[in-house]
Amino acid sequence: MADSIHPDRPQLSQQRGPVVMRRNQVQQSTSEQRLLDSRGPSDWVHTDPWRVLRIQSEFIEGFGMLAELGPAISVFGSARTRPDDPMYAAAEEVGRKLVGAGYAVITGGGPGVMEAANKGASEAGGVSVGLGIELPFESGLNEWVDIGMNFRYFFTRKTMFVKYAQGFVVMPGGFGTLDELFEALTLAQTRKVTSFPVVLFGTSYWSGLVDWLRETMLADGKISAADLEMFTLTDDADEAVSYIVKAGELADAAAAEAAEVASQDVAEAESPQARERRVQDRLGSDGS
Numbered sequence: 001m002a003d004s005i006h007p008d009r010p011q012l013s014q015q016r017g018p019v020v021m022r023r024n025q026v027q028q029s030t031s032e033q034r035l036l037d038s039r040g041p042s043d044w045v046h047t048d049p050w051r052v053l054r055i056q057s058e059f060i061e062g063f064g065m066l067a068e069l070g071p072a073i074s075v076f077g078s079a080r081t082r083p084d085d086p087m088y089a090a091a092e093e094v095g096r097k098l099v100g101a102g103y104a105v106i107t108g109g110g111p112g113v114m115e116a117a118n119k120g121a122s123e124a125g126g127v128s129v130g131l132g133i134e135l136p137f138e139s140g141l142n143e144w145v146d147i148g149m150n151f152r153y154f155f156t157r158k159t160m161f162v163k164y165a166q167g168f169v170v171m172p173g174g175f176g177t178l179d180e181l182f183e184a185l186t187l188a189q190t191r192k193v194t195s196f197p198v199v200l201f202g203t204s205y206w207s208g209l210v211d212w213l214r215e216t217m218l219a220d221g222k223i224s225a226a227d228l229e230m231f232t233l234t235d236d237a238d239e240a241v242s243y244i245v246k247a248g249e250l251a252d253a254a255a256a257e258a259a260e261v262a263s264q265d266v267a268e269a270e271s272p273q274a275r276e277r278r279v280q281d282r283l284g285s286d287g288s
């Protein structure tokens, strides 16, 4: 604090880092005093600036946990699917076969389809990831999660599903599953992500929705025909996995080609002769 030039008048100006405070904005306590004073009010833990830090810490923890995960697929589906439901066995098989194809399996870490996919992945010796969500009535991560984290916020958790997965398998589910499915489709449609294979598993469950997308959404001009090619429908775990594997291979080939074009651009920018050589090579390889 700058000393007051008039000893009988209160201090009028205060500098806190780059911030200047004057007159009645001058604060009588220092930041450190307030930090160390445990008797202060506690309502700040419910304020937005504090929440922002908590959100930030979820991103940091999540990114830290998953940064070295390797190729992964997110499996979505109902929290309510019981172990005696055929979809439970199907999700287990999908989890197992994804591991067989070299992928880690990411789920919401809850019960039902999530638990089944984690079980299949874990029993197959793969990496079984659960991104749980703190709910008022929830029981925590299922027992088949081998790497897991419980999120406070749905939106930070959703970022992890998308950032660390190369594709999605969507099993029958309710609102939560539809939310995750349409998040993935919207990101692919708007090119926020490139190449995002989406498998709708369970033809009888999903075909009504797909018919509606075609007959109402598409017919009414709210989506384009290409948007309906962003996903496939199947009842077969092998088919689901091979669709994802093929999409991955196409994406890798496209990325390699883009890298090649970029490196040629760099070479051409450096040397006009390189461009001339490439034109000559092309003419030669075309036989013209």
Ligand SMILES: C/C(=C\CNc1ncnc2c1ncn2[C@@H]1O[C@H](COP(=O)(O)O)[C@@H](O)[C@H]1O)CO
Binding pocket: 075, 076, 077, 078, 079, 080, 107, 108, 109, 110, 111, 114, 132, 133, 135, 138, 172, 173, 174, 175, 176, 177, 178, 180
């Ligand atoms: C509703 C019940 C349990 C909720 N427990 C959940 N734990 C983890 N993740 C969940 C949970 N509920 C929903 N999710 C997410 O949404 C998808 C499933 O939602 P749906 O509405 O059941 O389709 C799932 O992929 C999760 O990511 C007990 O009944």
